[in-house]
Amino acid sequence: MVTCGLLTSSNKPVPLRRVAVDVCIQSFVADVSSELLYKNEESDPVEAIFTFPMDADSAVYAFQARIQDTIIKAQIQDKKEAQETYEDALASGQSSFLLEQMSGGDVFSCSLGNLPPGEEAVLSLRYVQELPLEADGATRFVLPAVLHPRYAPQGWEEENVTAGVSYVAKGELPYTLSLSVSLQSPHGIARVHSNCSLTPLNYTAQDQTAAQVSLAQSAPHDRDVELLVYYARAHKPSAMLEPRMPSAQAGTLMGDPVAMVTLLPNIPEAALGQSQAGEFIFLLDRSGSMGCPMDSSTGHPLRIDSAKDTLVLLLKSLPLGCYFNIYSFGSNFESFYPQSVEYTQRTMADSLKRVQSFQADLGGTEILRPLQAIYGSPCRDGHPRQIFVFTDGEVGNTQKVIAEVQRHHRSHRCFSFGIGQGASTALIKGIAKAGGGVAEFITGQDRMAAKVLRSLKWALQPAVTGISLSWELPPGMEAVPLRPDPKVIFQGQRLLVYSQLRGQPQAPESSVGSVTLQYTIKDETFKDTVQFPLQPQEGDRLPIHRLAAKALLQELEPGLPSGSEESRHRALEASLSSGVVCSLTAYVGVDTRQGRPVQGPLRRCPIPLAAPVSCMMAPGSPLMLPLCGRASLMSFSKSFSFQQDSTEMLQSDANYFPAPIPQAIGCRRIHSANQRAVNMVPENLSRSRRSCGTPQETMKMASCKMQTMPQAVAQEGASPLIKLVSLQNANGSWGLDSALASALGVSETDVKGKMPSEGVEPGVWATVLAVVWLHSRSAAQREEWELLEIKAVGWLRSRAGSISQLDKCLEAANALLGCSVAAPVFGL
CATH class of the missing domain: 2.60.40 (Immunoglobulin-like)
Known part of the structure; x- marks a missing residue:
């Protein structure tokens, strides 16, 4: 079982001996320099291939490999020059691998040739990235665990089936990991938190605008290394x-x-307020991989179940008077209504019933056609269109999908959500940017609802x-x-x-x-x-x-294919000088000692697509593997490649053949959160060719059932919050009945017997109880119910006979539920 890193041609990991990482964080950007030392402990040479996942907003700008006395360095060239070098090598009976910019752009890979027995390979990788801003104001940096294998105490592997993990006793780790971080920001550095033990923060400037920190001990090997940097004046321009x-x-x-x-x-x-108008369209992925858990840890819900709970909260949070529709897609797509309908008690209740029936049963991931159907339906005057896209996948036609969103960007905003670590950063960020919305990634132990409801609040803001x-x-x-x-x-x-x-x-x-x-x-x-x-x-x-x-x-x-000469020149100059590859440039591997490109038999090996969390095939299971070019079964002395796309595939079905997998292949994504070192397996066919019943989708669905269901504990009913929220009416009120009493955790007799008797409507009393419960029992999830509370309080103030009536209800509700919610919650 292997992960990304330095692999042999048979996907076995080359043993790692040392990792040294130096990070420079300047406000909201990071420059990462990693040096990894691997050693071939086999008796024969091994063909070494290094694979590393990249975020769509990251860029590798330098790579070097030292094997024995040979140093292989990445060199960026004008594509025409690189193509001539490549063709000259072919004409002489040899070849050097050539990378060209592909669509997608979130996998980096290079082939380094043969690593002799007993020899070491020292890999130096440098990349830059924009750092995301968390809801609490922290800037987050993640060192993906793909750079170092995961380990666990002896005996753990007998009880857990997890692909992509090497296991030894904790005290016998065969490698070391060091991480040093320098911080610099005019915002002032307040503190740094981590999921690992750190040295004390050492300020190197009196005004606390510069500091240093490092790992105090070796990092845990079951997760990514995560740093949360809090700035003292984060909101200051x-x-x-x-x-x-x-x-x-x-x-x-x-x-x-x-x-x-x-x-x-x-x-x-x-100035913001909240709009009561709008057309809200929710587009949900129901491909087979949505049946996998949110996280590989025990007890986490399935992705489809988490998405269903989120849709419940979304439907309850919509304002009266708006319009909405729900689409779901896989190999095909479905919609609840031919066109968006008005948000009423009836349409909301009908939609909730249909949402509860959702399963991950629609096959592949074909997102373009439902988007075209949405854009083909007329917009409603006075109701700006807002589209919410949920997917855990990656598609082969990423640029076409983004272009479709871009064509309609003036008529809507698009918010996108990548679920799990297999979601394409290029797709999720691309459609959000094209649609003037925001992209979010829900991985590890993140709560989907919190991020989605935050986006709904933004969607309700005036333009x-x-x-x-x-x-x-x-x-x-x-x-x-x-x-x-x-x-x-x-x-x-x-x-x-x-x-x-x-x-x-x-x-x-x-x-x-x-x-x-x-x-x-x-x-x-x-x-x-x-x-x-x-x-x-x-x-x-x-x-x-x-x-x-x-x-x-x-x-x-x-615009480069048909753009002006000035634009082409500007792009070429920026790419060549910065080292960031584009469609006009390409990387070749250069032997710095001999000063010429590395040559060897041609080997074009597409990088597998990463399937979601823990969707693994059992050892020995058949899988359709792509041929790796005309010389895929040949050995070669030295070759070099850079590839930044995971969707380059041979298009003919004749190029695929069934083969057993002795070990599952793993891959990780860099946009991890909390416990983010979750393993992936590839899908070796382009997702643009996926449909229900294709080998790769069948593999994903079968493997989820085979290996992840024992780890994903089925929830006995909904969560307490979802139980209560599900009872709310479209106008924001709750009804006084046994279902409410059950959700509140009290008896129906007490609920009805403790109601103030002086002319209080049962609905008013029930709604006050529900709001008090939210503040006292679910305060940590406030972001998930804040919008529906606004509806509830607004309804209360319109229906309560007097301020004193609300005051009495609040006092009685606090006594019944044992709470102390303050009057300002209700505007008193």
Whole structure:
């Protein structure tokens, strides 16, 4: 059983001996440098292939491998030049592997040739990434456990069936892991939390804008290493200016300073309010893999069950007067209604019954057709369309899906949710960006409902208009934006803006620049301005430049095939100078000692797609494996490849043959959370070809039942919160009956007997009880019920005969439930 890392051609892991990771975090970006030492302990040479998952907003910019006296380094070239090198090698009877930019872009792989017996391979990998902002304001960095195998105490493997894990006794770990982190931010570093033991935070600047921290001991080997960095002034706008690369020509992206501006608009609640209008469409994945658990740990619900609970909360939280519809998809798709219907008690109740019948039984993952059907239905005047997409998959036509969303971006907003660690970051982030919404990933022990309901709150906010960014620089300088102005702004959402600063200020020792974000909400204009010195901070790692290049290339990429010569030149210059690959460039492997590309028999081996959590095949089970090119069964001396896409597949069915799998193949995703070192197996066919009954989908569904169901404890009924929420009416009220008493955990006699008798409606009393229960029994899940509470309190204030009546109900409810909920909850 293997995971990503250094593997042999038969997918066995090459033993790891040492991992050393150095991370530089600057506000909301990270530059990661990893050195991994592997040793071949076999008596024969092994063919070594290194595989590493990448987030769609990350970029590998340097890779090097040292085997014996040979150093193989990645070198980026113009694709035409790289193609000539490649064809010259073919013409001479040899070949060198060539990487070209593919769609998808979240798997990195390279083939290093033969590793002799007893020899070591030292791999150096460098990449940059934007760091996500958590709901509590923390910036999260994750070191994926793919870089080091998972281990557990002896005896554990006899009781658990988990693929992709090597096991030895805890005291016999055959490798070491070191991690050092330097932190730098004008926001001020307040504290750092981790799921591992850390050394005390060591401030290296008196104003606490720089610090260092490292692992105090070896990290746990059943999860990713996670750091949560809390800044003292996270909401304060800031700007960081990074110096130019000394060797680059002035006027180019790497030859000029680049500014990164961080904006976190703090919009007053009074300006936001909550819209009662809108058309809400929920698009849910019901492919076979949704029958897998959210996490491989014991007791976690299935993905489809977690999605169903989330839909319950969503339906209960919608405002009266809006319109809604629910679509589900797999190989085919279904919708509850031909067109969106008005949100009423009847339509809500009918939809809830149908949601409860959902199963992960629709086969593959074909998301384009339901999206086309949604866009084909007419929009409703006065009800802006909001689409919520839930999927745990990856598709082969990612760019077509994103383009479809982009074509209709003016008529809707699209919020996307990646469920589990197999979800494509390129797909989830791509459609959210194209649709002016927000992307979220639900992995490990994350609660899906909390993230989804936060997005619903954003969807209910009034549209932000008139968004613009303006730069003020001294004479002689100009700002060249590398990413368009934001299309949408939400409360609590962080914006990162990159801009290349050309020219020189006339008085460099005293010059400052500023940038202003301006936007309008309900005819009220807001501004956020940040000033920054024009003297770049010292540093040679240049993560901001490389992420700026990634952002620029993402914007230019769709138009490159038919774009202007100027756009092509700009993309080519940014890619070659930064090391971030695009469709105009390619990587070749260069033997630095001999100064020429590494050559050897041609081997094109597609990287398997990662299936969701713990969806494993039993050893020896048959699987349709793709042939790896014309020389797939040949050995080779040295070859080198970079691949950043997991969907490149041979298209002919003749290229596939059934073969036994002696061991399941594993892969992990970098966007992990909490317990994120969960193993994956591949799907070796392009998901664009998936349909119900295809070998890879059959494998996923069968394997989930075979190996994950014993770990996923079936819930006995719904959670207490879902039980209570399910009883709420569309107008926000609850009814006084035995079902409510059961959900509250008290007897029906007490519920009815303790009701104040002075003209109180049973519904008013029942609703007060429900709201008090939410605040006292489910306070930790407030984000999940906050919207439906707003409906409840609004209904109460419209129906209660007087303020004193509400006051009496609250007093009686606190006494009955043993709580102390305060009067301001009800606006008293």
